[in-house]
Amino acid sequence: MPETFRLPASAHRVDDASMDSAVSPRAPSPSAALRAQGLTKRYGRGRRAALDGIDLDITTGGITALVGPNGAGKSTLIRCFMGFERPTRGFVTVDGIDPARDRPGALARIGYVGQEAGLYGRLTGDEHLELAAGLRAGFDRASAADHLDGVGVPRSARTAELSGGQQAQIALAMALGTRAPVLLLDEPVARLDPLARNGFLTTLRDGVRARGTTVLLASHIIGDLEGVCDDVIVLAPAAVMFHGSLETARTGHAIVPATDDVAPADLVASFTGLNGRRVSLVRRPGTGDASLDDVVLGYLAAANASLGAE
C-alpha cells in the first residue's frame, strides 16, 4: 500500500521545506470503502476546524487504526462517515454512498461501536440482540449470540450489571451481527482495562478477518493496535499526518538521537521520547525499525510544531 504523508498547509510554511518532498497525495482508489475528500468540519462560525481539508481513502478490507490525541478529530471523522455530522466543506463516502445525501443507505453498510457502549441498562444481552434484529434487516442474531457465548458474556444478565468490557463485547456483537461491510469503532476500548481491551481487540480481529470487513478503529492507545491493525492513520488536530501500512510505518522510520545530523528531507520531527531523551523521527524507507509509538509521537510532534508556529 502506498503511503501518504501530509501536513497542514501551515506546516509547510513554518517547518523545514524538505518535508514538502514527503507529501505525496494519494490518488483516489476505485475500491475505497471509506473516502474523504477535502473534508472540513467546523463547529460554529469562527471556531477552529475539527477537520481541515482532509483527503483520505481507506481501501476495502483490513483494519485501519485511526490514532491521534484528544481533539484531533477522530470522532468527528467517524461521525461524518455515519452522517451524524454534516461536512462544512468537502464530502465523505461509504462504499460510494455520500451519507449527507443518503444517510440510511450509508448506515446500511456500517456497523458502529462508540466510546460508550450505548446500551440500555435495563435490557439483557439477548434483548439487545433482539432489538438489533428488529432495527436492522438481515441482522445475524445467531452469530451475534455465538460471539457473546464465545467471549463468556452472560446473555441473560441486565447490561447494567455487566462490566465495561462485557458491555463493549455486546456492542461489538451488535455491530458484527449487522454483517455490514464497514465497521466504524470510535474509541471503543478507551475506558476498558488492559485485559478487556485485549479481549475486545482480539475478538474484533478474529471476527472481521474472515469476512473481509473494512474496519476503522479510532484509538489513542497505540500499544494495543500493533497486533490488530493493518494500516494506521495519524490524525493530528484537524489534519492527516500519516497514512500507510503498519509495516511501512515501522520499517519506513527510525529513531535517532536528536543530536545526530539528519538531512532535512528525512526529518519528521524531534521530540522527547518515552524514555525522556530527546530524539528525532527520521524517514528510512525499508531500513527503519521504529515502533508504532515512535512514529505516532513523531508525527504528532511535527503537527504540534506546525501549530505552535502558526
Place this chain on the structure above:
Amino acid sequence: MLSRFRLAVRIQRFEVWSSVLLVAVVSVTALIVRARLDGVGAPVECLTPWIFPDVAYDATRCFPLMAAFFQIRDDEAGLVMTAMSVLPLVVGLLLGVGLVGGEIEGGTAPTVWALAGSRRRWLIGRLVPMLVILVALLAVAAIASDMLAAAKVPWQFGRPSFDDAGRHGPGVVARGLAAFGLALAVGAWSGRMLPTILLSSLLALFLAIGGYLLLETWVDATAHEIDVPSWFNGEYDGGRFIGQRYHLPDGRVVGNGFNLGALAPPGVDPDAWVASLKVTAIGVHAPDYPAWLLTEVATFGAVGLAFLAATFAIVERRRPF
C-alpha cells in the same frame, strides 16, 4: 412487532409503570367517589328542587341527603376532578420526556440510529408502543372521569353537561396526547432529561391554561340566545352562560345592566312587571356540549400531532449526542 413493543416497554419500564399506577389510583378513586355519591341515595328532587316545582319539598328528608351529597361532590369529587385535569398532562410528560431525550442523554441514540438507518422507522418503533399505552391508560381515565362527572350532576339524567368541562371524557386522552407530543419534541430538541422535564412541565402548564382559555373563547364565540324555563337561575342545567336578556313588550331586548324597573308602566309593581318579562339566556347549553367536546379533542389532538410531526423533523436533523 410484539417483540419491539415489549422491548419499548422494558426500556421505559419505570415511566410505564408509574403511569399505570397514577391512572389506576385516580381512576379507581373516581369510581369509589362515584359509588359514594350514588350511595347517598339522594333523590334528584332533593338536590335541585326548583326543577320539580310540582313535587313537594320534604326538607326533613332532603336536607341531610343533600348535605351529604354535596359534601362528597364538592370535597372528594372536586379533588378527583382536579386530579383528572392534571393526570393526562403528567402521564403524557412521563411517557414522552425520556423517549427521545433519554436516548440522546443516555448515549443509546448513536447505537440505535446507526442500527436502524432510518431514524423515522426507529422513532415509529419507539413511539407507537408508548402511544398505544398512553391512549389505553387515558381511555380508562376518561371513562372513569365520565362516570364520576355524570354522578356529580344526577339532575342531567346522563345528558351531556358543561360541568367539569375539560376534566373528563375523550378530552382527557386528547390532552394527554398534546402533553406527550410536547415532551417528545422538547426532549428531541434538548437531548437532555432535566431541561426537558423543566421546560415541558412549564409548557404543559401553558397547555392547561390554554385549555381553559380555549373553553372560554369557544363559549364566547359560540354563545347564542337560549330559551330558558321559568325556574332558570343560571345554574344546574348543564350549560355555561355569560348573560341574560329581557324581552320588553315593545320588542326591545335588554341585558342585565339595564334598569328594568324604571320601564314598568305607571301603577304596576316594577318587580312583578320584570318577573313577567320573557327571559332568555346567552351562552351555550347542555346540548352544545358535544360540539365543545369535538373542538377540545380536535384542538388538543392537533396540538399533539403537530408536536409529533415536529419531533420527527428534529430527530431527522439533529446529532445523536
